[in-house]
Amino acid sequence: MRPPTRRQEILHAAGDLFRHHGYHATSMRDIAGRLNLRGSSLYSHIESKEQLLREIVDEAADAFLEAAETDPEEAPAARLEQLVRGHLRVMVRELRGATVFFHEWRFLPEESRREIVARRDAYQQHFRDAIERGGRDGSFRVADPHLATLFVLSALNWSYQWLDPRGRLDLDGLGDRYLELIMSALGDEPRRPRRARKGDA
C-alpha cells in the first residue's frame, strides 16, 4: 500500500465534499481545509476546480463502463445478471465517486459534458441490448424494451440515495435480491409460464 499522493488526497477530499454539499456549494477553501491547507496551496497540485470534478466523474464513468464489458453473444439473462451485479458493485465500492457522477456531471463544461453523455449512452446500450435480445429469444417477456431498460436503470441508479456500504446486506445478498426483482419484472422465461393480464382479454 503506497501512501496516497497529495493529489489523490485532494481528489478524495473534493469527492467527499462534492458528494455531501454539491459542487457549487463546495469552495476550494473547504477542500483545502480538509487537508489543513490554504486554498491557494491546492493549485500546485491541480489546475482548477472544474478539473477536480472532471477527474472524479471520469473515474466513475470508467468504473461503470469497465464493469459493463460483457459478451453480447452470451445468454441474455446471464449477461443481464453480470450487468446488474457489476452496476451494484461499482455503486457500493465507489459510492463517493458514483454519487458525484450522478449528481454533478451537468456542471462540467460543454465538451466534457458531451463526452459523459456519450459514455452514459454507451453504458445504457449494454442493458438495452441484453434486454432486447432476451425479448427476441424468449428469455424475457417485455412489451417495451426501451421502457424496460429505463426501468431497470432507474431502479439501479437511484440506489446511491439509500445504499449504505456498511448496511444490513452485503453486496452479494443485495445483488441476489435486486436481481430477483429485476428478472421477475422482465418476466424471465422459461422458469415461469406466461400469465394472463387485464389487457390480454
Place this chain on the structure above:
Amino acid sequence: MRPPTRRQEILHAAGDLFRHHGYHATSMRDIAGRLNLRGSSLYSHIESKEQLLREIVDEAADAFLEAAETDPEEAPAARLEQLVRGHLRVMVRELRGATVFFHEWRFLPEESRREIVARRDAYQQHFRDAIERGGRDGSFRVADPHLATLFVLSALNWSYQWLDPRGRLDLDGLGDRYLELIMSALGDEPRRPRRARKGDA
C-alpha cells in the same frame, strides 16, 4: 384563468432555473433577468432565495403526499396501482417542481430539511405498507419487503431524469407499462404461479 401574480412568476422562473442549473448555480440576478427585472426588485415579493427553494420543494411534497392518500384497507395490488399511477402523474404534471424537490432539497436549512425528510418517509411508508400487506395476504411474493419498497421507489424516482411530458407515451400508457413491470417484479399473485429459482434447490 386569472393572470399569475408577480410572486408566482418569480417562483416559476426560479423553479425553471433551479431545475436546469441547480440552486447554488442560480443567482437572484438570473431569476430577475427572466422577468426583465433587477435582482433587488425581487425582494418586494419574496423574502430570500432560501424561501423560494422552500416553497418549490414544499409544493412538490404536497403534491406527492396528496396523491398518496389511499385507503390502507383496500386490496394491496389496487392500492399500489393507485400509488404508482399517482406518483407518475405528479412527476409528469409537476416535472419542474419534482426535479427541484429530488435534486435540491438538501440545500434547505436544517429545520426545513428535517420536515422534508419526515414527509418523504411518510410517503415511502404508504408504498411499504401496501407491499407488506400484499406479501402477507398473498397478493405479492416478495422476499424482502423493505428492499422491494426501495426498488419500486427507485424505479419511480429516477424517472424525472428521462421523463418527457411531450414524449411518445401518454400518462396512462406509461402508467400501464410501468405498473406491469412493477407488479411483475413483486410476483403479483394469484394470476401467476410461483417459479423455481437457482436458490431453491
Place this chain on the structure above:
DNA sequence: CCTACCGATCGGTAGG
C-alpha cells in the same frame, strides 16, 4: 507550502 492580493460576483438593503 504560505501571505497577500486580484477582479468578479454573490445575497441582500437603503432609499426613493
Place this chain on the structure above:
DNA sequence: CCTACCGATCGGTAGG
C-alpha cells in the same frame, strides 16, 4: 420598480 451600494466570499495568481 429602479439606482446605488454593502460586506462576504468566490476561483485563482504572484511571488517567495
